[in-house]
Amino acid sequence: FVKAQEYEAGCREAIGIAKRPKFDSALHTLAEVMARKTPVTFYADKANDLVTAVRLTREFDLNGIIVGATEGCLVAEFLGESGVPVVFIPLLDGRMSVETRNATFETAAVLAAAGVDISISTGAPSLPSEYLPVIAALCMKAGLARDTALRAITSSPAAIFGLVQNGPQNTAGPGHIACGAPADLVVWEGDPFSLTGRPRLVIASGNVAFDSCINEAPW
Template sequence: MKTMKKTLTVLALLAAAGPALAQDIAVRAGKLYTAPGEMIEDGVVVIEDGKIAAVGPADSTDIPEGMLVLDAAVATPGLIDARSTVGLSGYLNQPHDQDQLERSAAIQPELRAIDAYNPLEKLVSWQREHGVTTLHTGHGPGEVISGQMLIAKSTGDTVDEAVVRPYSALAATLGEGATRHERSSPGNRSKAVAMLRGKLIAAQEYRDKLESAEEGKSPARDLAMDALVDVLSGEVPLIIEAHRHSDIMTALRLADEFDFRLILAGASDAHLLIDEIRAADVPVIIHPTMARARAGGDTQHMAFTTAAELMDAGIEVAMQSGFEGYVPKTRVVLFEAAMTIPYGASFDQALEMVTMAPARILGLSDEVGSLEVGKDGDVALFDGDPFEYTTNVTGTVIEGRRVSEVRR
């Protein structure tokens, strides 16, 4: 009997997370937000073969006969979590499901997120049930370079089904987060930055050797150097978690020195450096808003108002769930973005932080982030204003498949 119960539980998890039979779906909503600032009263989005085929007012948009129609008070593009560790960090909060950070060395760019990602982790389904359809997840902050990140849809039975881009960014940390550990080095900021700079220089030399080597005489393969060369070539960005203003300035200097694509993450003190960040044209994946309740140390100056201040200054800002060291291990970007509204952000700015902005920052704007013909059929359904506390997510559609009917 126990074995049968376990089998049924596993089958239920697979059914909830995995792709159902492909569906052609139309979503009809009293308010259809096709993108931030663009709302259609009594709108319809038609999805065929996983892609959006039509968007418009219900009275002028044909819904093919026999198509499944989902009704909602409000519908938006599927939400995007700009930075997370779900799938590597698990809800049980036990050593066996905590793969987001490896403490044996300060710099480990060779660690691939795809080798640790678990698409059946309950935290993934938790995000999916809250309207999050795309996850940028992987190794979290806490070491000078903690490892790689990936982009996945919040559905799929296997890694191959879920993952959209296996190597989307390299995760780094500056400040106290990179120096507090059991090893003796790095013990302070200057040592951490010296180690990072040294690795980047070594990667430049490795790249030069690869480019100048005669056929059959390339240097020995180095997985860490390969990952760093991808950063130096601009193929993937370096996401640097930095909170204190001086660490943010260090990140900006490094990006200028080595000419890599920088994405700032956390950035508690970003409101003190608006001119510098704007001049560098660097996007910010802002700290989870409600983390303010636990601010201290490098994060002592984080503020509820920072996101709005940055956006008003023309800086690209996306919201993240981040990493929580306690159960339930993850935040939800829907709630985090909602908390920016009482502190200066407009509805459209809040929606942008979890749709179009992360899509642009992550290079996904041709695929997700808005409801436009040709893009993925990813839609979040609500029974009211998405950012009102009493509103429920009533369904989630990913690539034309209804993957959640749970009310959250």
């Protein structure tokens, strides 16, 4: 990050092409991150690594996002105070390593209660994305409020990854049903958080992409 700062400063202050630093694709990309034009994701599970991710975000004024957060429940208050959003990846394969021995679906509810802007992910491709409603339902079973779970797989990830202008308070962006929002909708037959819930109608960019009355379901 320090090298990226120096590279960006050299490019900005250079007078004429001859004075510019030699182009470096890695440092150029990091310079975009340093300028907060691109979010940076920290894949971290252990509590100490989560604290380090927050420290780096603060030290370099990054648009940081934590992904994983298996031990997020151990430092939930710290994460809530930091303001760094978290993409929580619950684990279905048990506590197979030192990094995952504190894995629990309750982490989602604990993080939300601490004020963390939380999203939920399956961690695809390790677990296919079609299991996202199941993962969210298991977090609900462990204490996460239903409305928070719904936001965690719709509007919250859209906001933290910059798909919504002016943050999550803008209801005219992806992840919302509102006038001016993208016409990307799924109508469910049954509860979307139920194992028996099935999409009945899928609308993408205002066009019907799937209709169970006409098409054979691809799942």
